Amino acid sequence: MIATRMLGSSDIEVTPIGLGCMQFAGPGLGAQFYPELDGATIGTVVKSALDSGINWFDTAEMYGGGHSERALTTALRAAGTGPGEISIATKWTPLGRTAGNIGRTIDARIAALQGFPITLHQIHQPFGSFSSQTRQVQEMAQLREAGKIAHIGVSNFSARQMERADRILRERGLRLVANQVQISLLHRRIEDNGVLETARRLEITLIAYSPLKSGLLTGKFHESPDLLDNIRPIRRALGRFNQRTLARTAPLIDELRKLAAAYGATPAQIALAWLITYYGDTVVAIPGASKPHQATELGAAMELRLTDPELSRLAELSAPLK
Template structure:
C-alpha cells in the first residue's frame, strides 16, 4: 500500500538551541515549513522505521535541514582497508547513500532505482562495498534500498553503516536501541537471522540527554545488533567523553564522521583531526567535494540554483571577487592534468592525504566509477602542500557558527560541536 502525500506541511520546533538549522548553506531554519510533494513511501518500510506517522513526518522535516551537513560513507574488506580501534575494517573510500530515496533535497525518483543498483553492484565488484546511510535518508527508503540490493546480490560481505537521528522527541537509551532494531528490519528484508549493522553511529548531537544515547550505543553493541559504533558531527570534548564512557564498558569508539574538504578545514585547524588520531578513532569525511564546488562545475558565471546559491555568492562575490577560490581551482586543475584525472579525484585524495576516509555520494555509475577511481593514485607531498597553501587562502564556504548542531549539552554543559 502506498501513502501519497501531496504538499504535506511539516513543522518541527528546533531542538538545536540558538544554533540556526539550515539546508546545506545555512539558509533554511529548522522551524521553516517544509512542503513534501508527491512523497511516495511504502508502508511496509515505514511502519518499522521511525514509529508512528506523526513522528515519521517530524523526521521528514529534520531530514531537509539536519541532512545538509550529514555524511555519506561506505566500506568493505579490501587490500587498502584501514583498521579501526574495533574489529571493523574500513576501505580508503566509501560511498554515501544520502540521495538514495531522498526526494526532499535530492529529488529522488523511484524510476532511478536501477541506476542506484548499478552503483551498488559496481562497488561490490570492486570489493569496495561499504555504504553509509541513515534512518533519516529518504525516511528509511535509503536503508530499504540498500537492504534490497544486498539481498538480491546474494553477497554477504557488503558492509553498511547507518545512523541514529537524535531528534527532539528521542531522549532515552531505549530510543537508540529501538531505532537500531528498526534499521535492522529495513536492511534485512530477507527472512531468517538478520545481518548485524557493521557501524552504527549517532548522526548528530542533541542539546540534552547525549549520555543516554551513548548508553544506547553500548547496549546495541552488547546485544550483538551492531559490530561497531561511532558518532558523527562530534567535537573534541564530546568525542573524548563518549570514548571514555564506552571504554568503561569495554567498547571501542570506532569512528567520528565529520565534514572536511578543501573548502572546510576547521577540523584540521581546531585540532579535531589530531584528537581523533590520538584516540585511534578513524575519521569519515563527508561533503569532501563541498556540495559540488570542488568538481569544477561552478564558477562566477555558472552557479547552482537553490540553497547552494548563497554559497556561490560567498565564494565568487566576496572582497576578492573569487580570486582565492579560482586560485585553488587552478592548482587543482594543474594536478588533475598531470595525473589525467577529473578535479573531483584531486579533492577526494586531498581528504585521504589527511588520513581520513572520504564518503562521497554517487547516484550514477559514472559518479561511482569517477569517485572510486581516486583510489588508483595518490597525491605527492608537494601536491598536498600546494593544495594546503591554496585552500588556506579561501574563506570556508560554510561557517561552523551556522551549524544546526548544538554547541553544548544544556544539562551537562559538555561542549558538543565545534566544527
C-alpha cells in the same frame, strides 16, 4: 588492489572511500538536496561502486526514514553481494527523542537493512535529544552488548564530546571507533578545533562527509556558472554557492585541474586523493554518487598517489578558504 585501513580501533577494514547514500533518500529530505533516483539507477550506482573496489556504505534513518537503507540493500542483493561481504554504517536521529528511542528503533533499522548487519551505528548529531549524550552513548553500548550492532560511532561531535563518549564506552570495555564530520579542501576545521588531534590520540577514524563540498570541488560550477541556477535552494545555501565563492576558490580549482590533466584524472578525484592522503589513515571519505560513472571514478581516486609537494601546494591554496 586497493589498500584498506582499520575503522578506528576495531577489526573492521574499510577502503579509504566509501559510498555516501543520502542521495538514495527518495522524496522528502532527499528531494531537498538531490533529484530523486529510481531503483534501476540506484542499482547501477551501487554495482559501479562495488566494481570500483568500495567495500562499505554509509546511510541513515534520517535519509527517508529507511528509504535509503532499503534502496541500498536491495541494490546490493541485486548486484550479487550478500550480508557479511561489505560493511554498512547507519545512524540514529536524536531530534526530539530520548535516548531510550535508540533501543526502540533498532529493530526498524535492522528491518530496513533487510538482513545486512549494522557494522557501525552512529548518533547522527550531538544536539536535539531530550536526553544527555551520556545516556545516548550508554544506550548504544547496550545495543553493542546485545549483539545488535558491531561498533559505535558518532557524527558532528566536538573533540570534547568525542573524548567523553569514548571514556563512557571504555568503562564498559568498548570503544568509540568513528566520528563523522565535514572535511574537505574547503572545510579543514578539524586541524584547529582539536578533533584531528583527539582522533589520532584515541585511534578514532574521522569519516569525512561532503568531501567535495557539495560538488564545488569538481570544478563544474566554475566551468559553467549557469549550473548554479539548477541547485536546490537548501543545498545552495549550505554550500554557499554563489559567484563570490566561485571567484575565491578559482585558484584552487585551477590547481586541481592542472593536476587532473597530469594524472589523467578529474578534479574531483584529485580532491579526494588529497583528502585520504593528507591526513593519513585517520580520515576516510564518503562522497555520494547519483550516476554510475561517478561511483566508478571513486576507485581510481583511491589509487592516485599525489606527491608531497602536490599535497602541500593544494593545502597552501586551500588554507585561506577553510
